[in-house]
Amino acid sequence: MPSTEIKKTSMEELGRISPKQFKKSDKAPICLVLDNIRSLQNVGSIFRTADAFRVTKIYLCGITGQPPNREIEKTALGATESVDFEYFNTTLEAVKVLKEDNYKIISIEQTNNSTSLENFKTHTEGKYAFVFGNEVFGVEDVIVQESDEVVEIPQFGTKHSLNVSISAGIVIWDYYSKNNLNLFSSPL
Template sequence: MRKLKNSELDRLDIYQFKSASKIPLVLVLDNIRSLNNIGSVFRTADAFRIEKIYLCGITAAPPHKDIHKTALGATESVAWEYKKNTVDLIAELQKDYMCLAVEQTENTTPLNHFIPETSTKYALVFGNEVKGVSQEVVDSCQGVLEIPQFGTKHSLNIAVSAGVVVWDLWSKLQLLSKKK
């Protein structure tokens, strides 16, 4: 097998990306402290054509060299907005989106059991690297998704979590839309 050159990958340019249809999904970053994690989430959002990223609380916003280092230009393609208060944002988003925290709580829905509805738009909330999604934000969401884990550690890196959950929802939505 021959490795493909970037020119052979048939990727969109920024202008095509901005006008292309997006999957009905926004990401909410609740008090993320690592600039590298923020940049990585931007890259994941670009890869799967996410509608928008909301940066909340202490989460840094572009432009910043450490975000740019891992985003590799995705801060230019992906729509984003800073909101100081995550709970207020969730209340606003619930008008149009089902808001789901990605966290470990009582009565969570394991990600592998979650079946998204193609007629529903989703907002996924990811939390701080140490404290996770705050209890107040969890309480304001309409549900909680949990990534099943089977090792000794209790959590995944936020950028990894976002990649796993976005991929899972993207692939399920693609499959469901083909069945229609």
């Protein structure tokens, strides 16, 4: 038992920034590409995680739902107001735009030559676009081929995949932990 009483941090003590401050704040040099995500709740959860980690932008592609949408908001809890997003008819269109902007395209997928997440190297001076695929079919084959690298999250149970919003959280946290969480002058 700890020698001092443990109490939850209040909302005021957390000192969170407002959506307006978020828009003006420095962002992590990463963006997320949602490749035909069918679940609106997954989209909302990814928005919320992107807000928590000051992700630069989310690219919504194909059948992926777009705000404003009540089902997305159920899990986003207002993060669609802070996190920038853009829609593309195809994921390939988004990837081409990101490549022109010098982003490294990193598909999160299981392939014969994927890099295990713990071995994936990142640098704060690089820009990364993490592509997350459809809940059933994964990242489109054409996008896997266009990727600079394919990264796989190691798993040790009986299932062969993770929920896409969980995968996004793991990959973003991995990026932050490898870069010592020192991306911003103000606290997250």
